[in-house]
Structures are given as structure tokens and as C-alpha cells.
Amino acid sequence: MSKVAVFIDGGHLRSYARKAKKTYNPAFVVATARATLSAGDTLFRILYYDCDPFSGTVKKPVSNTPHTFPPNQSFLNSLAEEELVAVRRGVLKFRGWERTKASLAATDAAVAAGNPPPAVTDADFSARFEQKGVDLRIGLDLSTMADSGAVEEMIVMTGDTDLIPALKLVRARGFQVSGVALPNYAIIGELRQHLDLFRSVAAW
Template sequence: MAHLCVHEGESLLRVLYYDCPPFNGEVKLPVSGNPYTFAGSDKWLRDLAAKDLFAVRRGVLKFRGYKPKKVPVATQALTDEDFAPDFEQKGVDMRIGLDMANFAADRTVDRIILVTGDTDCVPAMKNCRIRGLQVVLASVPPNSVAAELLWHSDFERTVGWP
């Protein structure tokens, strides 16, 4: 996918991939109060980090409790199965922004190709453009891109899954 984002005449410096490993830890189930252990593996992130020209930037996945699976909530007696865990990814947006700001400040690249649908990246995109970097927004059909992302990029590049 990353190589498809790079056009002829461009060279790939590095692929930066931002994500977080699965949550690991023991929590109490929402109705019974019984303990439940989440045990995910980050092997796939370690495998990605070992690839040529690849760097993985890790955030943290926080457990935020439980959400009902159906709304409105059923009127009969609820069970643990009526709820789904609620997780929140933390620190990923900040890492994207810092890396983009560093590339812009150091002028180590002329162009950044960004694959995102998250409008939290807009301030970092603005900073890059103010400092003279080109920002290419790569989009993957059939997903549409938020207008705010297009407004703060120089080009949109449509990329299909391999």
C-alpha cells in the first residue's frame, strides 16, 4: 500500500505507521463484576517495524468501560453479553503531528504523503504547508475524504488496495 502512494519520480524516505497495540489487562465485567482478562498480541506491529524503510509509532489503547450493544437498552434483566468494551486510542495524533512538524522544521523532505481520514491532522498539515512542504492526501476508495483535509492538502492522490 505504501509503495502505491509513491509516484514515479518520487523516492520513498520512510513509511511511518501509527497505531497502538491491543489492550492487555484485567477488568471487571459490567453486570456480574467477574474479572475478565484482555490478552492481545502486538506481534503484527513488531513484524511491521522490522520491515525495510518502516517505522512504527505506538500510541496506547485505554479501556474506558463498557457501552450497551443496543440502544435503547433492553428492559429485561441485563447480562454481561449486552455490553461491549469501549477502548480509546491515545497519543497517536500527537505522534503524527510531531513527526510532521519535525520534517517541516528540518526540511528533510519536500513532500509528505498522508493516508488519513482524521481531521485532527489539519494543524500539522497547515504547519507543513506554511514551512514549504507539499502535503499529498492519499485516499482509498470507496472511502470519502473530509473536506477539511482536502482544503489543507496540496494534492489528493487516489490509491487502490493492492
Template sequence: MRLQNELASAPNLALRMGDVRIGGWQVRESAMDKLTRAPRALTANDLKPNLRQKGVDIRIGLDIARLSLNDTVRSLVVVTADTDFVPAFKFARREGIKVYLDSLGKRVLPALIEHSDLRLSEIPTHDEVKRERQRRRRQRVRERRETSATEAE
């Protein structure tokens, strides 16, 4: 909450927050790994709420359009990996606004990159994401083997 308050009061920055809705429950990834190795009944700790934020995309899209039409800005920095912003990016760029994209390292689809003028953080490719997932899987397998070997001693 403190971070949100600081961002909301920062100069030259707009914080847009929507409504949080619970869209059911999902099994945690760590629990899924354990359940696939040794099936058992689910517990409350195995679950997490599937939270969805509603209304933020449209608010930001409207802000981008308003700022573009009013000649209020010459450039925008948008922190997202969400392709729902492509129409807003296109609109702003047609109005002569430079759109800078920062995905905070998350993988984004090519359409979002295509409709931004500059990427501020390195955006991993699909292959890089795939290799990283495989590396993490191998690491987890190694850790499990080490744990099993230690327990066997």
C-alpha cells in the first residue's frame, strides 16, 4: 500500500488501479509438482485464489488517447506485457507520440513490440523463455535427487 501511495503522488506518473475479482481457485505450481510425484488429497495450502484485475486496460487506453489528442505529451512510457494495449499504442503513434515500452523482463508478443517505438528493458524471446523454463526444471530435478540422496543416508 505504501508503494501505491508513493506512486500515486509521484510527479509525471499516473497510477491506474482497477477492481480485483476472484475467478475461482487454482492449484499452486509447487503443490502440482508434489501431487504428480505422489498423489494425495488436496489441502487448503495447495490452493491459491485466481485473482483478476478488471477495468485497468480501458482506463489506461483512454488516458493514452486523451493525452495524444490534447498534445499534452510528446512521449509515453507504458509498463506492460499486455497486447490489449496495441490499439492505444497505434493511436498514440498516429498522433505523433513516441511510445516507450517496458515489460519488466516479461515476454511479450511481437505485436506489442511492433507498435512501440523503443523497448526500455530487454524482452526475452519465446526461445529464451523456453530455455529458462527447461533450466529451472533441470535444477528442480537435481535438487530433488540431492534431497532423496540425503534422506537415504
């Protein structure tokens, strides 16, 4: 019997869940984490890493009028209330605006047809965000878990190669680290080299 902890990079899981058209809610996250367990495993804790949606007021790219992103912490707050779940929050930073693919395609089509490009409005842009602090928190918790000796195996659900130094550290301290292959996702080679075992979620 092995005591295990499951570490989930929320951005990674959410990306593949959306591609599979799954409803992304706390119950889905918990069910996916538990689907990685094998017979005989004892779950110590699910650690979930993500950011709350950006909140704040910024200026729109064309009209320069203010646009407010309201605060919304309901998802992570609800997930944190689930049994054996701990939520670690990073920060989502606003990094400006970028033209949407549809807007760029419309401009290209107009130019190719010899027509003047359509006027650009605020609706032609989408907000660009950058997630900060998530991989750092995963790495710190992996190290802390190894120091505590609370588990025998750490299951890591991520595609982030920035975690390789933390994975190497945990393995050097004598702990097994497993990666998770989600449906239609294969663990990349660079990450596979620093994992001991491979688990899979066979079906959503």
C-alpha cells in the first residue's frame, strides 16, 4: 500500500478538459485526481495550483475607455472546500491586448480581395494574461513534501518543464515521482526523463 499526493497544474488540466469539451468544476478536478490512483493507494492530499481570474480596471485598446474585470474567487474557494484538497494560488497578471485571429483573418481577406481593411474596434481584441507563481509553488510543495516524509509517491499532473529541477530534487531524496497522461495527451520526452512511473486517466 502506497500513500500518495497528487499535484495538479490547474492550467494544464483545464486546457485538456476544454479540448475534450468537459465541464470544468471542482467535482471534475477531484474525480480526475482520484482516477490517477491505483488499487492499494492511499490518498494523502490533492494539491491544486491555479490563479483566480484577473480582477481590476484597464483601458480598452481602441476607445481608451475603462473596462473592469470583476473579482471571482468562487471556483477555487469551492474546490478548497472539497475533502483532502488544498488550493495554492498564483497571480494572474494583465499583459495588454492582442488582435483576435478572426479580426486578423478579416483584415487579410479584405486586403487579398483588394478592399480596404475593416475599421478596428475594441471588439477586435482579446485580453492577454500571464500566470505567475504557480510553478514556483508546485516546486516548493514538492520539496516540502519530500522533507516531511508524509508520502511515498508524488503524482504530478503537468506539462511544465520548469518543474524539472524540483522533480530531480525529490527523486534524489528517495521518493518516487509519477507523471500523468491525460486523454489525447502524451507526456513530453523532456519531462519523462525525470519521472519514475507513468499513470494515465483512461477516460474522462
